[in-house]
Amino acid sequence: MARIITMRNALSEAFRQVMEEDPTVIMMGEDIAGGQGAPGEADAWGGDLGITKGLLGRFGPDRVLDTPISETAYIGAAVGAATAGLRPIAELMFVDFMGVCFDPLLNQAAKFRYMFGGKTRTPLVVRTQYGAGVGAGAQHSQSLYSLFAHIPGLKCVIPSTAYDAKGLMIASVRDDDPVVFFEHKAMYDTVRDDVPERAYAVPLGEANVVTEGDDVTIVAVGRMVHFAHEAVRKCAAEGIGCELIDPRTISPLDEDTILESVERTGRLVVVDEGYPRCGFAADIAALAAEKCFHALKAPILKVTPPHTPIPFAPNLEELWLPSPARIAEAVRRVME
Amino acid sequence: MARIITMRNALSEAFRQVMEEDPTVIMMGEDIAGGQGAPGEADAWGGDLGITKGLLGRFGPDRVLDTPISETAYIGAAVGAATAGLRPIAELMFVDFMGVCFDPLLNQAAKFRYMFGGKTRTPLVVRTQYGAGVGAGAQHSQSLYSLFAHIPGLKCVIPSTAYDAKGLMIASVRDDDPVVFFEHKAMYDTVRDDVPERAYAVPLGEANVVTEGDDVTIVAVGRMVHFAHEAVRKCAAEGIGCELIDPRTISPLDEDTILESVERTGRLVVVDEGYPRCGFAADIAALAAEKCFHALKAPILKVTPPHTPIPFAPNLEELWLPSPARIAEAVRRVME
Amino acid sequence: MQLNRDELLKAYRLMRGIRVFEERVHDEFEAGRIPGFVHLYAGQEASAVGVCMHLGDDDYIGSTHRGHGHCIAKGCDIEGMMLELFAKQGGLCDGKGGSMHIADFDKGMMGANSIVGAAVPLALGAALAAKTLKRGTVAVPFCGDGGSNQGGVLESLNLASVWKLPVVFAFENNGYAETTAASWAVAGGDIVNRAAAFGMPGVQVDGFDFFAVHAAAGAAIARAREGGGPTLLEIKLGRFYGHHEGDSQTYRAAGEADRLRAEHDCLTLFRRRVVEAALLDADDLDAADRAVAEEVEAAVAVARAAAPPDAAALSTNVYVSY
Amino acid sequence: MQLNRDELLKAYRLMRGIRVFEERVHDEFEAGRIPGFVHLYAGQEASAVGVCMHLGDDDYIGSTHRGHGHCIAKGCDIEGMMLELFAKQGGLCDGKGGSMHIADFDKGMMGANSIVGAAVPLALGAALAAKTLKRGTVAVPFCGDGGSNQGGVLESLNLASVWKLPVVFAFENNGYAETTAASWAVAGGDIVNRAAAFGMPGVQVDGFDFFAVHAAAGAAIARAREGGGPTLLEIKLGRFYGHHEGDSQTYRAAGEADRLRAEHDCLTLFRRRVVEAALLDADDLDAADRAVAEEVEAAVAVARAAAPPDAAALSTNVYVSY
Numbered sequence A, B: 001m002a003r004i005i006t007m008r009n010a011l012s013e014a015f016r017q018v019m020e021e022d023p024t025v026i027m028m029g030e031d032i033a034g035g036q037g038a039p040g041e042a043d044a045w046g047g048d049l050g051i052t053k054g055l056l057g058r059f060g061p062d063r064v065l066d067t068p069i070s071e072t073a074y075i076g077a078a079v080g081a082a083t084a085g086l087r088p089i090a091e092l093m094f095v096d097f098m099g100v101c102f103d104p105l106l107n108q109a110a111k112f113r114y115m116f117g118g119k120t121r122t123p124l125v126v127r128t129q130y131g132a133g134v135g136a137g138a139q140h141s142q143s144l145y146s147l148f149a150h151i152p153g154l155k156c157v158i159p160s161t162a163y164d165a166k167g168l169m170i171a172s173v174r175d176d177d178p179v180v181f182f183e184h185k186a187m188y189d190t191v192r193d194d195v196p197e198r199a200y201a202v203p204l205g206e207a208n209v210v211t212e213g214d215d216v217t218i219v220a221v222g223r224m225v226h227f228a229h230e231a232v233r234k235c236a237a238e239g240i241g242c243e244l245i246d247p248r249t250i251s252p253l254d255e256d257t258i259l260e261s262v263e264r265t266g267r268l269v270v271v272d273e274g275y276p277r278c279g280f281a282a283d284i285a286a287l288a289a290e291k292c293f294h295a296l297k298a299p300i301l302k303v304t305p306p307h308t309p310i311p312f313a314p315n316l317e318e319l320w321l322p323s324p325a326r327i328a329e330a331v332r333r334v335m336e
Numbered sequence C, D: 001m002q003l004n005r006d007e008l009l010k011a012y013r014l015m016r017g018i019r020v021f022e023e024r025v026h027d028e029f030e031a032g033r034i035p036g037f038v039h040l041y042a043g044q045e046a047s048a049v050g051v052c053m054h055l056g057d058d059d060y061i062g063s064t065h066r067g068h069g070h071c072i073a074k075g076c077d078i079e080g081m082m083l084e085l086f087a088k089q090g091g092l093c094d095g096k097g098g099s100m101h102i103a104d105f106d107k108g109m110m111g112a113n114s115i116v117g118a119a120v121p122l123a124l125g126a127a128l129a130a131k132t133l134k135r136g137t138v139a140v141p142f143c144g145d146g147g148s149n150q151g152g153v154l155e156s157l158n159l160a161s162v163w164k165l166p167v168v169f170a171f172e173n174n175g176y177a178e179t180t181a182a183s184w185a186v187a188g189g190d191i192v193n194r195a196a197a198f199g200m201p202g203v204q205v206d207g208f209d210f211f212a213v214h215a216a217a218g219a220a221i222a223r224a225r226e227g228g229g230p231t232l233l234e235i236k237l238g239r240f241y242g243h244h245e246g247d248s249q250t251y252r253a254a255g256e257a258d259r260l261r262a263e264h265d266c267l268t269l270f271r272r273r274v275v276e277a278a279l280l281d282a283d284d285l286d287a288a289d290r291a292v293a294e295e296v297e298a299a300v301a302v303a304r305a306a307a308p309p310d311a312a313a314l315s316t317n318v319y320v321s322y
């Protein structure tokens, strides 16, 4: 029987289950419980959107740690703790804040295993909100996952469904490498689907084929999967069959699923909420242009925002975001 | 008459000339003079490689400022100063250190003009060493320019000759937007060419066509231009004519020069010292796969390092770096 | 530093302006007319105004996510601000910034900043420009108690001392960073204790008391202006609203916000003081209240009616050239 | 904390080991047999050893770019280290790390780190693991005077206090960050003055005096082990060589390094003290000198002869799975 729950609840459940199954899993972040030292309620927020609410009561303050606003110190500590026997889940409230704490990931976690000759493991999850669409402005709306995918040694996960969010989170926590886990701020309550109650893992590095089709391959992640799906439905009505692929983890990348599809369709549209230059959309396009060039029947189109910061005004923000209409338009163009 | 000087001297000259022509230009960085508060020589180092030596004596401590090891504070201050009437040149000793100070560029300088509705200018240059090849290991050898090129609002400059280094530096300092300027640590003394004595600007956003040819287009920046040039010579001897394009600034990008060339040759090889995923090589490949698809006769090949950190051992580091031989091999493959 | 009648009236008008602005924004936000995130400054007015009364348009301030009060105290236009919060054309940033990124460089207001602590190094830069160009101006970065634990802020304390910059660090300690008590997150007791560690004088003041803030800020700013270097000011106060609009505030003690309003309202304290000392009449203050209310009301009306930005604005001002 | 004969001999052997190691590395580097950048620890031995004598393999240290001394004091294998510096197979990191990234997690040595200050938060994490898993172990991040101005380090002082972690911050103040004097770059006087600002005790010791370091570190580490929280230790000392190999050192006073060697050599001071107090014989020390010299010499011979890493190592250990 289906159990339809939100991405919010799927994630909360994942946290509870991984913390139950493994006593070395801990969580840390700003106000992930809330109310530290304050006179009122402990666990006052459970994170700025309430995603981690209830964990403090269940697992206690030794395993659910609030932090000062000191991202370098606590994310660096999470990295160090991961090499010393814990499996930390550290929250970076918004991915935009990476600017104050990139080093522990860029130069530390990502490089340890290689640089130390394979003699250490860094089982760490940094989970973070990303994405535009809620009027949060230029410094709270970015989709910076491409910056992490650029760095060898990091894994980079972007779920699009509640099912995947839970399964990928469990897989990420059980994984022995550092993972950056991206949660779209506009999806917690709007995305709902069938999620099993048991703890299950969705393996990192395996794409999901959302819809099958023989005319055009579409690759998208996160919220853009839903936008693309809408476009797929529109195009289906016009007689165009789209194969929509959600890589789910952009590093490591399931190249095979993408390449097999493009070999068959000969047409590729990549949809990305990140900035267009040196980003994920370009990465996938370049992959196909190298590895299945001879199958290609049309230019590879990218549907991305313009190369500008994210405007505050909602009317501009909507124009900034890729839309189902623009995706459908790109599909039609590659069919010409 | 030719005046053959090193990239080191070309840059030093550029600094002297921009500081002479404009009293609002200042420099800051760690040990860019050296010996602050110490009992011995002032201007003891002139930067860790001596590139800024002599500027302190010429322009005084108000315009040549050493800093504590506090990159966020001083690069943030450089950004603020740029909005308040100065034209700072801030040195980030190695680009790998961006991990401790990305925010002032990512969320501040890059976004000000847009986010403030066009009501400010941020004329700032952050200059930094990049690149592998000197045994500096995983944390001092990266080519992270793609991370900056991903961010709208930043400009990103990578000279390959002494002539360009001087002209692009002068243009960058005169420019009213924030520029990140990449200097390859292995090129300061090995690259020498003809550099005019006068202050001249090489415009940002104009590619240089290093060699002309009709068979294959090669795009490369920085040190890879020289590696590619070697490959071009090899291939010429085999009867393959390569057009080698050096974009010089990867943001803004001179798309036209690249696209015109690929339209003619139908074949593209992109060479990049950065990591392969979501990077500059993929960016150029995706550009061509979208905008001149119909002219393409062969897969677009990328010649990059493997997606791994940079190994310390010199034998591994050499294998890690793209080589002229691998570039030539790629050219031969697209000619098949 | 004795204030004359005009100055006192100006201070009151600014503080009252902030209060009324914030309360109107609270309503407009609840009504769904303001997009995005909003952090209200109500309750903290004596800080922004007590500090900024000493500053001219050529002096700079850095601000925080809680920036409306700093804007108004620094002289930003109320209508331009309201338009900006409403995401409308003609807003201070033409609708592209919003509450968290509102700025006015002509007024020396370097922008609200939604990255905690990020404005502190920026303000250092303005101070550096002042010093290099021998302008005789100063810079004041505002920062919260939560922000006092951010690395870039701590680095800035050190750098300001090393470079002897004309800076006054204004730490507004309202007791909370989101839900987290300053007493828990700021080790070493009060923020003011960090001053000596970075080689500068530290002064702690009651931030509900305009006169206390004004005096302490005045001394520190004068010192900075004269080349005496940086000072750390810790201003202890409280916010009347939640962290952001929508905050349930369960981390507070029962009745805490009400008590603040009842016993620690800087406007009430100011009014009582100036009236008791016969520095201003109640009538003057009432007139100021009315004028401010009208100004804010008019700004709301303009902002509601105004058009959103043109679609063309999407791709302009990424760089100077486009 | 009275040291017995074996402990004294061990301390001397470790300090001597560091000295001889560094002097051989100096020669080998000059001869062009060691690639990359090298920062020598010679002169600072009493610090690493005075601290690490209190630590077991289960305790962790974080290190710096100047990490060889910390490695040896923490028990890393000399041959494995030399192989690593020579970029050879069998090195502690199989030749993929080098001097600036040498590590041995089995010995609780979390790696030299070529990002200034970066190891400090990492060590906090090890302390957090100790606390969470109730191991009774501690972590000691080493950091330079230059590193004391890095934001992440300052944040870490605060976080360690807030979380009451079993940490001892060992600031090695050798007077310089590259060419820059600590007296210029560290505002507020000495680093130890920062302890109170972040709510922990601070202790300053003469880092040329092994016994002083040993006593201060012992007390701080015992306190941390017992759950008493963090301590900041400032260890004042000097380096005998330049910042890195190749440094012209013109920023120093004439004869400064020579004076350090003549008057402040921790080895000489240690020898004098233990011999005068008849704690050890000169013969024991001489024997230790010979043993250490042989060990280092043998390590150099092995390292010179060893093979570089296999080409296959280029693409292994990026992740656990490949």
Ligand SMILES: Cc1ncc(C[n+]2csc(CCOP(=O)(O)OP(=O)(O)O)c2C)c(N)n1
Pocket (backbone or CB within 6 Å): A030, A069, A071, A093, A097, A100, C064, C065, C066, C114, C115, C116, C117, C143, C144, C145, C146, C147, C148, C174, C176, C177, C178, C243
């Ligand atoms: C670098 C960074 N970390 C975290 C946040 C999320 N955040 C926004 S405001 C805030 C609390 C700030 O507290 P404080 O500095 O005391 O200012 P106040 O809200 O009390 O005015 C936090 C954690 C952020 N915006 N930027």
Ligand SMILES: Cc1ncc(C[n+]2csc(CCOP(=O)(O)OP(=O)(O)O)c2C)c(N)n1
Pocket (backbone or CB within 6 Å): B030, B069, B071, B093, B097, B100, D064, D065, D066, D114, D115, D116, D143, D144, D145, D146, D147, D148, D174, D176, D177, D178, D243
């Ligand atoms: C984040 C960062 N900034 C700058 C550097 C360059 N750098 C390497 S060592 C050093 C000086 C460090 O001084 P200190 O902390 O006193 O250590 P010491 O060299 O004296 O042992 C600098 C500036 C770096 N490696 N990392």
Ligand SMILES: [Mg+2]
Pocket (backbone or CB within 6 Å): C144, C145, C146, C172, C173, C174, C175, C176, C177, C178
């Ligand atoms: Mg606060």
Ligand SMILES: [Mg+2]
Pocket (backbone or CB within 6 Å): D144, D145, D146, D172, D173, D174, D175, D176, D177, D178
């Ligand atoms: Mg030092």
